[in-house]
Amino acid sequence: MTTQDRRIERRWEQLHTWGPYTLLGVGAVLTVASADPDAPAAKWYAAGALTLAALVLQLWWHGTGHREGGRRVPSRAGAVYYSVRWALALALTWLNPFFAFYAAAGYMDADETLPGRWQRLGLFASAVTVASAQSGGLPFESPVQWILFTALLIANSGVQMAVAHVTEQEVRRTAERAATIAELERANTALHQALDENAALHAQLLVQAREAGVADERRRLAAEIHDTLAQGLTGIIAQLQVVQNTPDPATGRLHTGRALDLARHSLGEARRSVHNLVPAALAEDELSEALRKTVADWGERTGVRAEFTVTGTTGPLHDEVAATLLRIAEEALSNAARHAHPTRTGVTLSFMGGEVSLDVRDDGHGFDPLELPARDSTGGFGLPGMRARAERVAGSLTVESEPGQGTAVSARVPLLRHDR
Known part of the structure; x- marks a missing residue:
């Protein structure tokens, strides 16, 4: 994950953590600002008690550690938290529609608190609370409010369901990209290992090639020595044996001359063999x-x-x-x-x-x-x-x-x- 991705994740985490506190505070301030001074004291006590209960609930949830990889994941505790918060938000909205701000927190973290198939139900429940506040607050006193509530509920639910669907698709694509990146990293690691192995094998092959070249050169020199010096010496010995066994001086000189010629020829061939040159007989012909x-x-x-x-x-x-x-x-x-x-x-x-x-x-x-x-x-x-x-x-x-x-x-x- 890049630094930019980590920064975005951290901001989302901060929004999910502190967003409900902010929405609860906004709802409480607007309720106090718009309250009727002549309202019954019991209503004020009830609103205060429910607000305090919501604050305690948020503190409890903020302190629990249902996280994986730095972010919250759906759990049984998360489902309990979401359900209790929705009930408190509904009760507060019944007392004053401005508390619908707190109910809107259900749109923010349904994916982190509720299991997959329950997320849409949670979003629908939050939409009920918000739509009831938008249509004038509970309880409804006229058919027009019911009609307005129905239209607003459809609108809120439709928007939230669409957003949830897009979010799920994005989460799925993100997971697929993460899996692809992980697979590419594994493949890259395997490729580096293969390259290292190939480099080691290449070095080994170079050593073997040098050794084979040395051995081949030794065989070449051995064959050249055999084909030149050994054959030349054999011929010289044969000529000298004739000289040794003949009483005729002319014949002796003839074979001695041949022995000298063979010796000179063998010497030239030996020099050519050492320098890997072509045989003397092929130098001109x-x-x-x-x-x-x-x-x-x-x-x-x-x-x-x-x-x-x-x-x-x-x-x-x-x-x-x-x-x-x-x-x-x-x-x-x-x-x-x-x-x-x-x-x-x-x-x-x-x-x-x-x-x-x-x-x-x-x-x-x-x-x-x-x-x-x-x-x-x-x-x-x-x-x-x-x-x-x-x-x-x-x-x-x-x-x-x-x-x-x-x-x-x-x-x-x-x-x-x-x-x-």
């Missing part, structure tokens, strides 16, 4: 050309017949997609050289509608995919690492192999082109 050179270099190093084929419309791919397919091809070829010992290997890059597929096939020893460990015997990531790379760019990787029947690795990723 598109994926198809980079794969062609990679397959040719691998075949030359291993002595295995290696063929590369491109189908579909080629073009520059997104850096991440191209790097993923190149790393998968390098890992598949490395696995073939280390484990399958094939005599022939084929690599096919296919551009098909909305996706790109990379197929690496060999006629090596083959294996049972169901017995594939999470990491290979050399500590590398192998096929699981290739599958993780493909899934990182919303792709997939499948492996088909049987012991003695060779192996086929197929990676499919979305076709995301990148204009250079």
